[in-house]
Amino acid sequence: MTAERSKNLLEIKDLNVHYETKEGNVRAVQELSLSVDCGEFFGISGESGCGKTTTAMTIMQLLPREGIVDSGSIRFNGRETLEFTEEEILDFRWKRISMIFQGSMNALNPVHKVIDQMKNVILLHEDTTEPEAIERSLDLLEAMGIERSRGDAYPHELSGGMKQRVMIALALTCHPSLIIADEPTTALDVMIQAQILELLKQLRVQTSLSLILITHDLSVIAETCDKAIIMYAGRIMEEAPVDSLFASPAHPYTRKLISSFPSVLGEKEIDFIPGNPPDLINPPSGCPYHPRCDFAIDICKAKIPTLESKNGIRVACFRSDEI
Secondary structure (H helix, E strand, C coil), X not given: CCHHHHCEEEEEEEEEEEEEECCEXXXXXXXXXXXXXXXXXXXXXXXXXXXXXXXXXXHCCCCCCCEEEEEEEXXXXXXXXXXXXXXXXXXXXCCCEEEECCCHHHHCXXXXXXXXXXXXXXXXXXXXXXXXXXXXXXXXXXXXXXXXXXXXXXXXXXXXXXXXXXXXXXXXXXXXXXXXXXXXXXXXXXXXXXXXXXXXXHHHHHHCCEEEEECCCXXXXXXXXXXXXXXXXXXXXXXXEHHHHHHCCCCHHHHHHHHCCCCCCCCCCCCCCCCCXXXXXXXXXXXXXXXXXXXXXXXXXXXXXXXXXXCCEEECCCCCCCC
């Protein structure tokens, strides 16, 4: 790998994002820092509402009007993306970073054929002919297990799983350096899911593709990613290489998430996390996880733990050494 390839592709530092609502400000992402290297597959997991999708939408600069970036830095290939002009943003999306959206049924334009939506992305960002753009789009559809003839279909003529595969193909049209995949395999059966993940792995080998994989499915992260973070209440609770994360989780929340996931071998008892995630308009004092934590002590209720580096991992817990 060259020196150019070895540096961080994406680096986020101290990112804080909130949503303005009638009830108050929802603190969706707080003090988030992470980096993704070229060719790295990076997982993000946690319960619904923990800030996973908000992080992705902030990177893509696709936050809704109510979403406000309070502070922080997002650098892609050394450039500060939060300072991009509108023209730079348009060049940045799809060509440099693309996204596989969670709601494929809502992400595709219902009044345009699949092939038109794909070729238009290529023609907008690259100096190529329309026949070449069409051919590349059809090749991608075929790679996703979709017949080339289905390129002439409208989104409503496709099943939910096929629309999800079209979204994945659409994200690959301009050969981006980084793909953000928000629950990319949710609507897919196991065989198609394996096919898509294998394709992404092949692209990593061929092009040094980087991937941020957002999912509730910890088995997909275990199978696909090099490193992962576990988020809770807008904060990173733990970051570790995937092998370490599953073999010896350092945060009580990570332990609970892993133990609540069933084994196909049926060898373990399934655990669960009591209670509900916190209200991000009025979060609890101290560590946001302490009301649900089996290991909470007085300091957990009074002070937010710092995300500290220990033995190649990062963990935000006062009792991680004991755990």
